[in-house]
Amino acid sequence: MKQKNLAMLGVAVGCGLVAAVAVAKLTAGGSKGPDTVRILVAKKDVPLSTKLDDKNLDVMLVWADVPKSMVPPDPVTNIEQVKDKELNRTLKQGNPVSLTDLGKSNRINLPDGCKQITIKASQVDAAGGFVKPGANVDILFVEKMNSGKSRAAIILRHMLVLAVNMVHTLDEKTGAAIPQVESVSLAVNDKQAILVGLADERGKLKLLLKDQNPTELEKKIEDGKIEWVDDPFGEKAPNTPTVVTAPAAPKFEKMVVAKKQIPLNTLINADNLVEFFTTTNVEHTPDGVIQNPDDLKGKYVVKPVDQGTIVFKSLTDSKPVEVKAPEKTPVVVEKPKYPRYEQIIQTGGATHRVTWMEVSPKNWKRFESAKAADEYKPEVETPKGDEPKVVSE
Numbered sequence: 001m002k003q004k005n006l007a008m009l010g011v012a013v014g015c016g017l018v019a020a021v022a023v024a025k026l027t028a029g030g031s032k033g034p035d036t037v038r039i040l041v042a043k044k045d046v047p048l049s050t051k052l053d054d055k056n057l058d059v060m061l062v063w064a065d066v067p068k069s070m071v072p073p074d075p076v077t078n079i080e081q082v083k084d085k086e087l088n089r090t091l092k093q094g095n096p097v098s099l100t101d102l103g104k105s106n107r108i109n110l111p112d113g114c115k116q117i118t119i120k121a122s123q124v125d126a127a128g129g130f131v132k133p134g135a136n137v138d139i140l141f142v143e144k145m146n147s148g149k150s151r152a153a154i155i156l157r158h159m160l161v162l163a164v165n166m167v168h169t170l171d172e173k174t175g176a177a178i179p180q181v182e183s184v185s186l187a188v189n190d191k192q193a194i195l196v197g198l199a200d201e202r203g204k205l206k207l208l209l210k211d212q213n214p215t216e217l218e219k220k221i222e223d224g225k226i227e228w229v230d231d232p233f234g235e236k237a238p239n240t241p242t243v244v245t246a247p248a249a250p251k252f253e254k255m256v257v258a259k260k261q262i263p264l265n266t267l268i269n270a271d272n273l274v275e276f277f278t279t280t281n282v283e284h285t286p287d288g289v290i291q292n293p294d295d296l297k298g299k300y301v302v303k304p305v306d307q308g309t310i311v312f313k314s315l316t317d318s319k320p321v322e323v324k325a326p327e328k329t330p331v332v333v334e335k336p337k338y339p340r341y342e343q344i345i346q347t348g349g350a351t352h353r354v355t356w357m358e359v360s361p362k363n364w365k366r367f368e369s370a371k372a373a374d375e376y377k378p379e380v381e382t383p384k385g386d387e388p389k390v391v392s393e
Helices: 002-030 190-202 216-220 370-374
Strands: 036-042 061-067 115-120 136-144 150-170 177-188 204-210 253-258 277-282 340-347 350-360 363-367 389-391
Touching (some): 190 204
Antiparallel strands (some): 036 061, 136 204, 150 177
């Protein structure tokens, strides 16, 4: 019995070992990634005509494992293949470096007196990619105007192409690198450069590939003359008979007028708006006139408003005006005029003049000078008597 149990235990252990080995093999096979190739790729964007020397190789290029489906037909696999070479196209970050990317670019030297200008261009703008350095092109400009219509014209003729910058884009389905035109450099003088720059900002530029020698018709076209062609595909109004219509009735405008006199600093609200104001129709309202009575709500009348007054904005304000009390005119009390006479008195051989003034009926007072008489102020009225009473100072 014990031998039978030991045999069964051995069989179970063997089966477990076989299963473990099988699982290990399957796991190892499933974790295996796609086949890759170690090639040189761009570490950052590297412009056209860049010379690759020992000083900048580490900055611009790096080794990377790339899936075989993304490897170009002639990849660079040895650093010695790129040393002291020049790029004939722009490398975008991550682009593989191929042998066909190396070597002097097909750039054309600038003619005497010319400058280089570079414009953005697609594969279509550059005649499907057939525009090459040394080609002769005309420049077609298309713009959309503010009216919504478009127009086009050939703005420059017989322009020399100096260089064509190509980039490689990856096909999403196949992973293959497809060359595409990114920009085109032209030889221009100052006037042509300004024209191209303005046109590039305002609309679309297209390059027309042509023969090197101008035709007789093109020779007759004046240099710098632009002949515009309007969009013939825009919507045109149908030919309809002219219909004579009656003149439209004049349009009237409203203005607010006062229905009655309105006191100063009256607060206008919903309760008194209809009581104080109405509207009338006129052909043209003067500047500053209130046209809608509702605009007066919450305003104070800050200037006198009579019945029939046109209500201007200046008649109302958000705050009442300060009304000052009228100034009182001071009452001038006239000083009473008293009867007086002057008397000359001689005493001790000296002569002096005194003034007698009737300060009350039959009550005379003596003053030593006329000035003292003028400055007299009555205090207590002396009762009237039958005989004059003389009071001396």
